[in-house]
Amino acid sequence: MTNLLSAEKISFAYNNAPTLTEIDFALASGALRALLGPNGSGKTTLLKVLTGILPPARGAVKYAGADLKSMSRREIARRIALVPQELNLQFGFTVRQMVMLGRTPHTGALSGPSKQDRAIVQDVMEMTEIGAMQDRVITELSGGEQQRVVIAMALAQEPHVLLLDEPTVHLDINHQIEILDLVRKLNRERGLTVLATMHDLNLAALYFDDLVLLERGRIVAQGAPSEVLSAERIHAVFNANVLIQPHPARTDAPQVILLPAERHG
Numbered sequence: 001m002t003n004l005l006s007a008e009k010i011s012f013a014y015n016n017a018p019t020l021t022e023i024d025f026a027l028a029s030g031a032l033r034a035l036l037g038p039n040g041s042g043k044t045t046l047l048k049v050l051t052g053i054l055p056p057a058r059g060a061v062k063y064a065g066a067d068l069k070s071m072s073r074r075e076i077a078r079r080i081a082l083v084p085q086e087l088n089l090q091f092g093f094t095v096r097q098m099v100m101l102g103r104t105p106h107t108g109a110l111s112g113p114s115k116q117d118r119a120i121v122q123d124v125m126e127m128t129e130i131g132a133m134q135d136r137v138i139t140e141l142s143g144g145e146q147q148r149v150v151i152a153m154a155l156a157q158e159p160h161v162l163l164l165d166e167p168t169v170h171l172d173i174n175h176q177i178e179i180l181d182l183v184r185k186l187n188r189e190r191g192l193t194v195l196a197t198m199h200d201l202n203l204a205a206l207y208f209d210d211l212v213l214l215e216r217g218r219i220v221a222q223g224a225p226s227e228v229l230s231a232e233r234i235h236a237v238f239n240a241n242v243l244i245q246p247h248p249a250r251t252d253a254p255q256v257i258l259l260p261a262e263r264h265g
Contacts, residue, residue, distance in 0.1 A: 004029045004193050005161050010059030012049055019045045020217045032187045034204040035197045037214030038238055043197040047163045051082045077105035081154035085165040089138050095149050096134040102156025124155040144175030164196040180207045205253040225253045
C-alpha cells in the first residue's frame with residue numbers, strides 16, 4: 001500500500017518542554033490504526049501536528065509525499081479531517097447546518113452551498129445515520145448523536161484521512177460501540193484512512209488493525225494488537241498489572257484484564 005500520511009522524525013515542544021520526540025511512522029492508504037498511551041503521552045499533540053495545526057520543531061509531516069508546510073490550510077482540510085475530543089457545537093445550529101460547515105474548505109466561508117454541496121451533505125448524513133434528525137437543533141441531541149454529527153461534518157470535507165481524538169470519550173457503552181462500528185464501516189466500505197487516539201485498550205484491540213503506543217512523547221511499540229499489548233509492556237507504560245488472554249470476539253486480538261494493585265500490610 002502507498003503511504004498517505006507520514007511523520008518523519010518529528011519533534012515538538014510546549015514552552016521548551018519536549019512533548020514529542022523523534023516520532024517516525026507512516027499511515028498507508030486504507031489503514032485503520034489506534035494511537036494509545038497514558039494521559040500526557042502526546043497523543044492529542046501528535047494529531048494536531050499531523051493536521052498542520054501545530055508545526056513540528058524538527059522533522060516533517062508529509063501527505064502523499066508533499067510536506068504539509070507547502071500546503072495551505074484549505075488544501076490540508078480537503079485531505080485531512082480532525083474530529084476533536086472537545087466538541088465545538090454551535091448553539092442554535094441544526095444538524096444540517098453543522099454538517100454543511102464541513103464544506104467550507106471547498107466553498108469558502110462566504111459562498112452559499114451549491115447543489116453538489118447539498119448532495120454531499122445529504123450523503124454523509126445518511127452514511128452516519130443522522131438524516132432523520134437533520135432539522136433538529138444539535139444541542140438537543142444525545143452525546144452519541146452529537147458525535148455522529150461531528151463525524152459527518154468531518155466527512156463533508158471529503159478527506160482521504162480521518163483523525164479522531166478520543167471518539168468514544170464521555171459516551172456510554174452502547175454509543176461507544178455504535179461510533180466505533182461507524183468508524184470501521186467508513187474504513188472498510190469507503191476506504192477511508194483512519195487514525196484515532198484511544199484510552200480503552202480492549203476496544204482498540206477489537207476494532208483497529210494495528211496500534212501505536214506512546215510513552216512520554218516517544219513511540220515505544222507499533223504493530224498488530226497482539227504484538228503491542230503485552231502484559232510486560234502495559235505494566236511498563238501504564239504502571240498497571242494486567243492479564244492478557246485471546247479476545248473471545250476476535251481470535252487475532254488480545255483481551256486485557258485489569259488486576260488489582262498488590263497491597264501489603
